[in-house]
């Protein structure tokens with residue numbers, strides 16, 4: 320199932336983040352479109368082998384809520400991760416999500432996280448740009464932290480500060496499931512509001528100042544802005560954003576929340592309709608004026 324780098328033809332730059340650059344790529348041998356994330360990683364060959372070995376865990380992750388992993392390889396000092404391509408991109412681009420879309424998205428994300436947690440994998444980077452969607456209405460997680468070696472190597476090449484980091488992480492505590500649950504709550508609240516909930520209005524703030532506020536301040540009360548939504552959603556988000564990790568929601572608490580259990584089966588069609596009409600509107604707005 321290996322991938323020969325000479326059989327990969329990059330078609331399009333999809334985006335780049337703190338750790339790497341993602342391309343839409345043609346895998347000539349398997350005749351399929353895939354996504355390839357490229358990370359500059361200057362590590363000795365023994366370390367390269369250990370990183371590749373650790374990605375074996377990814378190959379065994381099979382869930383409708385997790386993107387499929389195909390292969391990992393080094394090409395010189397570039398580490399390439401080949402995964403399923405999601406044709407509607409990440410949830411970051413859509414801004415505020417209507418409740419009819421946020422509901423199935425929440426279910427998929429929580430089920431995806433529970434799948435990982437059951438395998439003792441922490442995600443470590445829950446945020447909207449790591450939730451991918453496609454025009455069939457699937458919602459899947461990507462970029463979770465499987466490889467310890469990889470994490471350490473990446474950490475050396477950039478300063479990892481994240482606005483989604485749980486308070487106990489800022490103290491330097493051990494990473495546990497509850498830290499993912501904080502990030503989840505923050506991300507869902509952001510999707511419901513259409514803006515990052517912990518930013519000061521109008522102010523541009525240093526990452527350090529934001530971290531200090533996450534540790535010291537109360538989480539703002541958004542109940543008024545969420546009053547149009549199912550009350551179980553507010554309850555879900557509030558239970559994730561409890562600062563003391565021992566009082567925060569547990570995985571089973573998330574799965575039992577009414578906002579999460581109420582609509583079964585998952586309404587993928589609503590996600591599909593939302594993303595396709597978003598792209599149609601976007602196309603319409605860039606039509607040349609004749």
Ligand code: ADP
Pocket residue numbers: 333334335336337338339340341354356386402403404405406408409411448449451461462
């Ligand atoms: P970040 O997650 O911080 O934005 P990444 O380098 O992980 O940075 O990803 C950059 C962008 O590439 C993402 O925001 C997403 O839009 C896109 N992307 C990543 N993986 C895929 C994929 N498998 N299919 C389609 N688009 C992807």
Ligand code: MG
Pocket residue numbers: 336448449461462
């Ligand atoms: Mg990402």
